[in-house]
Amino acid sequence: MQVIDIGNDFYHRLANRDETQGDGFNNAVMFREKYLKEFDNEEEWQNGNKSIKFDFVNVTKIGPSFANEAFAYFTKYKNATPANILKKFIFTNISNVKLLIISKELESGYNPK
Amino acid sequence: MNTKQKKYFIKKQKKRLKRKLKLSFYKKKIFKKNNKKTKKTRKISKRQLIYLERKEILQELYKKFNYSEKNFVISISNELGLEKNGNRDYYLNIASQIIDFNNKALIFDLEKCSKIWPSGITLLCSLKKWVELSNRFSINIKRPRIASTSPRDNKVESYLSHCGFYDYVGRPYVSQLSKHYSEDDIVKIKREEAKSKFELKDIVENRENEIIELLEKHSTFDVEQIELFNSVILTEIINNILEHGITYNDQGWWILAQHHETTKIISLCIADNGIGIRNSLTTGPQKEDILKKKIPNNPFNDGKFIEMAMNENVSGSTKAIKKEKEYLIFYNYPKGSRRGNGLSRIKESCIELKIPLTILSHNGYLFQDIEGSIDSGSKSNRVFAGTLYQLNIPAK
Numbered sequence: 001m002q003v004i005d006i007g008n009d010f011y012h013r014l015a016n017r018d019e020t021q022g023d024g025f026n027n028a029v030m031f032r033e034k035y036l037k038e039f040d041n042e043e044e045w046q047n048g049n050k051s052i053k054f055d056f057v058n059v060t061k062i063g064p065s066f067a068n069e070a071f072a073y074f075t076k077y078k079n080a081t082p083a084n085i086l087k088k089f090i091f092t093n094i095s096n097v098k099l100l101i102i103s104k105e106l107e108s109g110y111n112p113k
Numbered sequence: 114m115n116t117k118q119k120k121y122f123i124k125k126q127k128k129r130l131k132r133k134l135k136l137s138f139y140k141k142k143i144f145k146k147n148n149k150k151t152k153k154t155r156k157i158s159k160r161q162l163i164y165l166e167r168k169e170i171l172q173e174l175y176k177k178f179n180y181s182e183k184n185f186v187i188s189i190s191n192e193l194g195l196e197k198n199g200n201r202d203y204y205l206n207i208a209s210q211i212i213d214f215n216n217k218a219l220i221f222d223l224e225k226c227s228k229i230w231p232s233g234i235t236l237l238c239s240l241k242k243w244v245e246l247s248n249r250f251s252i253n254i255k256r257p258r259i260a261s262t263s264p265r266d267n268k269v270e271s272y273l274s275h276c277g278f279y280d281y282v283g284r285p286y287v288s289q290l291s292k293h294y295s296e297d298d299i300v301k302i303k304r305e306e307a308k309s310k311f312e313l314k315d316i317v318e319n320r321e322n323e324i325i326e327l328l329e330k331h332s333t334f335d336v337e338q339i340e341l342f343n344s345v346i347l348t349e350i351i352n353n354i355l356e357h358g359i360t361y362n363d364q365g366w367w368i369l370a371q372h373h374e375t376t377k378i379i380s381l382c383i384a385d386n387g388i389g390i391r392n393s394l395t396t397g398p399q400k401e402d403i404l405k406k407k408i409p410n411n412p413f414n415d416g417k418f419i420e421m422a423m424n425e426n427v428s429g430s431t432k433a434i435k436k437e438k439e440y441l442i443f444y445n446y447p448k449g450s451r452r453g454n455g456l457s458r459i460k461e462s463c464i465e466l467k468i469p470l471t472i473l474s475h476n477g478y479l480f481q482d483i484e485g486s487i488d489s490g491s492k493s494n495r496v497f498a499g500t501l502y503q504l505n506i507p508a509k
Contacts, residue, residue, distance in 0.1 A: 013318060015348045015351075015352065016352065017352075017450075017452070020356065021352050021355075021356055022317065022348075022351060022352045022355050022356070023310055023313045023314040023317050023355065024310060025310065025311075025314045028450075060343075061340065061343050061344040061348065062344060063344055063345065063348035063349060063352070064344075064345055064348075064349060064454060064455070064458045065348070065349065065352060065452075065454075065455060068450045068451070068454065069450045072449065072450050073449050073450035074449070075448045075449050076447065076448045076449030095337070095340060096337065097337055097340040097341050097344060098340075098344070101344055101345065105454075108425065108454065109448060109449055109450060109451070110448060
């Protein structure tokens with residue numbers, strides 16, 4: 001399984017949703033396109049068995065906007081429930097706060113109000 | 114016509130036809146290309162239209178001002194700040210008089226002023242920036258003069274120099290003035306100048322680190338609480354102000370944080386000089402949904418619009434997502450990522466961390482206490498030239 005050290009390979013401050021938000025650098029859209037492109041189709045969420053591991057050891061923070069755009073984006077696919085997403089995207093060395101932020105965004109993306 | 118001539122004539126006609134066909138083929142190609150281009154430009158122009166509409170709003174705002182009335186002296190005889198509940202009405206009253214002033218000169222009488230809190234300093238900086246930008250948005254405006262008398266209390270003047278206000282407005286001062294205050298207790302206000310996005314990235318990170326250091330030294334938060342504050346509240350507020358500030362001479366946003374030992378708070382003020390929350394919401398892609406909520410779109414409802422923006426999925430961003438048809442009649446947001454949760458996340462985290470939150474945006478104000486009770490409203494004049502987020506972080 002592929003393991004990505006986000007802090008070193010991408011950036012330590014995960015804050016911006018896209019190029020229009022914040023300083024626009026190292027945003028969630030870029031992140032998704034770099035690491036999660038192969039998950040961006042219905043087939044993968046129906047029958048696929050790919051997964052990817054993200055190591056958060058060098059990440060200082062992840063903001064809700066980033067988490068929403070990078071991970072909750074996939075809730076648009078039929079089988080992409082928050083639980084299934086967390087099975088395919090495995091987070092290691094992640095703090096409780098970071099995991100809480102990601103889980104909240106997954107729930108909010110899955111249950112539109 | 115003999116047979117040879119006939120053959121020649123037919124050949125020529127065939128050639129002509131071929132040329133015509135080729136031409137029409139290329140014409141179609143060019144037409145398709147052009148069509149693609151126009152579609153692209155249409156896409157871009159939708160965003161550009163929003164920007165243009167927002168620029169027009171600013172021009173309209175500035176149109177009201179010619180700075181030609183008689184000089185106006187305003188006396189500040191109390192504490193100026195939102196940090197203490199008891200001072201809020203006084204702050205809003207002063208703010209509504211100074212932001213929309215239309216005089217040749219505005220003179221602050223600070224003789225009886227006993228204290229200016231960080232929110233007061235941020236207010237004065239927003240006024241300074243508003244006046245500085247007047248020439249950009251309205252032709253033939255003669256910039257007004259803004260001056261002040263020296264306060265009787267030495268500590269007030271000392272704080273004005275210490276917090277970076279005198280540097281911000283370009284007023285000379287004696288450096289010894291700031292001896293009353295410690296350098297470890299403050300993140301000073303300054304002009305956030307960035308020549309490129311790369312510089313902006315470093316500036317933002319440095320300012321965030323300064324705030325977190327201040328919190329680590331003086332707040333009552335543990336490591337997890339600081340992480341929550343940093344990840345949700347600080348990130349989302351900074352994202353908002355960077356997106357909505359008007360960037361010209363400097364970046365159009367300010368940060369000031371101060372630890373107050375006696376009141377046991379760290380006052381954090383983060384502000385921009387943009388068009389405000391109501392104008393952002395009513396010019397963005399969600400404007401139709403927002404205007405359906407039957408709140409009249411005028412400055413006297415700025416407070417209600419701030420309250421509305423605290424709900425999930427309400428966004429003034431140029432990339433906000435609209436509701437889609439679901440089950441024939443019902444409209445809902447599509448599943449997946451979407452904008453408009455920033456303020457609602459800030460609101461929730463402030464309640465969790467027991468941080469009272471104040472938002473001022475043009476004529477509107479909103480106060481949220483530690484339990485989440487909200488008091489919002491609007492004044493007849495603007496109370497801030499942009500949007501201000503003020504937080505009272507519990508300190509040792």
